[in-house]
Amino acid sequence: MNQMKLKILSRSENEIFARNTVAAFALPLNPTLSELSDIKTAVSEAVTNCIVHAYGKGEGWIEIECSLDNARLHIKISDSGKGIADLNEAQQPFFTTLADEERSGMGFTIMKTFMSDFCVTSRLGEGTQITMTKDFGAKAEADAQ
Numbered sequence: 001m002n003q004m005k006l007k008i009l010s011r012s013e014n015e016i017f018a019r020n021t022v023a024a025f026a027l028p029l030n031p032t033l034s035e036l037s038d039i040k041t042a043v044s045e046a047v048t049n050c051i052v053h054a055y056g057k058g059e060g061w062i063e064i065e066c067s068l069d070n071a072r073l074h075i076k077i078s079d080s081g082k083g084i085a086d087l088n089e090a091q092q093p094f095f096t097t098l099a100d101e102e103r104s105g106m107g108f109t110i111m112k113t114f115m116s117d118f119c120v121t122s123r124l125g126e127g128t129q130i131t132m133t134k135d136f137g138a139k140a141e142a143d144a145q
Contacts, residue, residue, distance in 0.1 A: 004025050005063065005066075006018065007061055008047075010060050010081075014051075015047045022040075022043045029136045030136070038115065045108075046111060049130075055082075060080055063078050071135060077132075083124040084128055117132065
């Protein structure tokens, strides 16, 4: 099993670096272009949530941990920000706490759609952690049936 850990500041310019780093880490699994796009999109959504919601107008750290296990990519993205008050509500499509900033409220829905497994945990005042898994090849095909 291969592993990597990345720690970045919650700045918008670091989002593209994070998504491309995770996608590059997944290359030994021989992903299709569609699978790479799914990974990049899900990581972008998770990191953007940290940047926009976890620290508000301030800055903090975002930690990204990945591992490759057989035909699976495991991703954990966490922050130490303000946390989410109501996880069920936050995961509803179109729910956003920042409607005045033209946020779509689709981040969690997109992550769930593009990844094989998805889980979010959060504690007020302590931060949020998103764990996602992407299955590749035969594993992904078997799970789709």
